[in-house]
Amino acid sequence: xxxxxxxxxxxxxxxxxxxxxxxxxxxxxxxxxxxxxxxxxxxxxxxxxxxxxxxxxxxxxxxxxxxxxxxxxxxxxxxxxxxxxxxxxxxxxxxxxxxxxxxxxxxxxxxxxxxxxxxxxxxxxxxxxxxxxxxxxxxxxxxxxxxxxxxxxxxxxxxxxxxxxxxxxxxxxxxxxxxxxxxxxxxxxxxxxxxxxxxxxxxxxxxxxxxxxxxxxxxxxxxxxxxxxxxxxxxxxxxxxx
Amino acid sequence: xxxxxxxxxxxxxxxxxxxxxxxxxxxxxxxxxxxxxxxxxxxxxxxxxxxxxxxxxxxxxxxxxxxxxxxxxxxxxxxxxxxxxxxxxxxxxxxxxxxxxxxxxxxxxxxxxxxxxxxxxxxxxxxxxxxxxxxxxxxxxxxxxxxxxxxxxxxxxxxxxxxxxxxxxxxxxxxxxxxxxxxxxxxxxxxxxxxxxxxxxxxxxxxxxxxxxxxxxxxxxxxxxxxxxxxxxxxxxxxxxxxxxxxxxxxxxxx
Numbered sequence: 001x002x003x004x005x006x007x008x009x010x011x012x013x014x015x016x017x018x019x020x021x022x023x024x025x026x027x028x029x030x031x032x033x034x035x036x037x038x039x040x041x042x043x044x045x046x047x048x049x050x051x052x053x054x055x056x057x058x059x060x061x062x063x064x065x066x067x068x069x070x071x072x073x074x075x076x077x078x079x080x081x082x083x084x085x086x087x088x089x090x091x092x093x094x095x096x097x098x099x100x101x102x103x104x105x106x107x108x109x110x111x112x113x114x115x116x117x118x119x120x121x122x123x124x125x126x127x128x129x130x131x132x133x134x135x136x137x138x139x140x141x142x143x144x145x146x147x148x149x150x151x152x153x154x155x156x157x158x159x160x161x162x163x164x165x166x167x168x169x170x171x172x173x174x175x176x177x178x179x180x181x182x183x184x185x186x187x188x189x190x191x192x193x194x195x196x197x198x199x200x201x202x203x204x205x206x207x208x209x210x211x212x213x214x215x216x217x218x219x220x221x222x223x224x225x226x227x228x229x230x231x232x233x234x235x236x237x238x239x240x241x242x
Numbered sequence: 243x244x245x246x247x248x249x250x251x252x253x254x255x256x257x258x259x260x261x262x263x264x265x266x267x268x269x270x271x272x273x274x275x276x277x278x279x280x281x282x283x284x285x286x287x288x289x290x291x292x293x294x295x296x297x298x299x300x301x302x303x304x305x306x307x308x309x310x311x312x313x314x315x316x317x318x319x320x321x322x323x324x325x326x327x328x329x330x331x332x333x334x335x336x337x338x339x340x341x342x343x344x345x346x347x348x349x350x351x352x353x354x355x356x357x358x359x360x361x362x363x364x365x366x367x368x369x370x371x372x373x374x375x376x377x378x379x380x381x382x383x384x385x386x387x388x389x390x391x392x393x394x395x396x397x398x399x400x401x402x403x404x405x406x407x408x409x410x411x412x413x414x415x416x417x418x419x420x421x422x423x424x425x426x427x428x429x430x431x432x433x434x435x436x437x438x439x440x441x442x443x444x445x446x447x448x449x450x451x452x453x454x455x456x457x458x459x460x461x462x463x464x465x466x467x468x469x470x471x472x473x474x475x476x477x478x479x480x481x482x483x484x485x486x487x488x489x490x491x492x493x494x495x496x497x
Contacts, residue, residue: 050394069398076395080391080395093399093409097400
């Protein structure tokens with residue numbers, strides 16, 4: 001579905017990304033993991049058409065999307081809910097941009113996500129976790145089938161983060177969306193993903209890829225299993241490997 | 243709720259009452275001449291007596307202020323939007339906008355009278371100019387300072403320039419536009435009264451000039467008081483509008 005092929009990028013004379021190659025298949029959950037400065041957010045800017053790569057190609061369903069905006073759905077780590085819009089109006093925003101706001105679908109989605117009680121609330125009335133849930137529903141409700149989630153839970157406390165991970169999986173399971181997820185959190189990456197792409201420090205290169213074999217649906221007690229710890233060690237070894 | 247209102251306005255009202263009492267007592271005690279400083283009670287009696295004569299002046303200033311305020315606000319808003327959307331225009335005219343803010347609008351009055359005579363036009367232009375700058379400047383600055391995360395998000399989602407403007411930038415600028423409108427609302431009344439000094443048949447400014455030249459100091463005080471109340475009423479209307487648009491006042495809470 002999404003294919004990055006030998007993508008490199010220099011920003012202000014600094015090599016940010018070098019020969020990045022990976023793919024996200026339809027319905028797949030792929031996580032990019034790497035230290036700060038490995039260019040994870042730059043990859044999103046490139047996929048989202050905000051930047052153009054200096055070399056290499058980015059394609060979505062075999063069509064090049066270089067410098068083309070509006071092909072992906074996006075959820076950043078910062079709160080980007082519009083404070084003057086209600087939850088319902090916020091989640092309809094992307095559909096409005098495409099000229100086909102479907103209120104019924106939005107109501108259904110809010111119901112499925114257990115957010116019906118805050119349908120007409122304004123963002124200031126929501127907790128941090130609730131805001132992120134609404135942002136995710138907004139991303140999921142947009143017509144694009146590739147969701148790019150840029151450290152969406154980084155500002156949340158550990159308890160809320162674990163709740164959110166479980167909730168995200170339950171909602172995602174009901175959609176056909178593909179997810180490209182960025183995190184610093186190894187356990188989060190292992191718990192959520194089908195595939196983990198490990199990046200090096202700047203300039204970001206693909207250090208390795210891991211196909212995660214855990215079956216779905218995944219429950220929280222997976223984190224306590226020997227198998228999970230074995231995979232965590234494997235990811236750490238890949239990160240630490242020079 | 244009622245207790246809070248009383249708490250908030252009780253002390254200033256008490257201060258005003260004490261001041262009035264001291265003023266009244268001072269005038270009576272020192273037997274100050276009426277033409278020099280009338281007592282508050284004289285001003286109230288004079289106000290009652292002069293009301294039928296004063297009302298047409300009030301109506302003239304009221305309509306002049308409202309018209310000037312509306313024209314100035316609309317022109318200021320349109321100019322800010324134009325300068326925001328047009329980089330070339332902004333680079334060309336923005337420095338003039340800054341410099342022109344330092345010229346008191348009233349010094350243009352003699353020129354406007356020479357060019358346009360003593361009719362409504364020069365007065366309207368003065369009020370329009372007085373209202374134009376606060377709105378144009380606050381709107382332009384707000385449009386230029388839209389939250390970067392929200393702008394980035396809209397761009398990533400493939401929003402067009404028009405969508406970014408109407409769905410993000412303009413709503414985001416509403417608190418600043420309201421702040422500009424509040425300043426313009428008070429300026430409009432002040433500018434209307436001053437512009438009437440240039441020459442008019444009716445208006446609080448005319449009433450004030452006539453009263454002053456015939457040493458009817460009580461009437462001057464009445465004109466000042468009504469001007470102040472009219473400014474406050476305009477300001478209050480904008481505050482009500484701001485409250486009605488309350489959901490737009492939370493832009494500062496975005497991280």
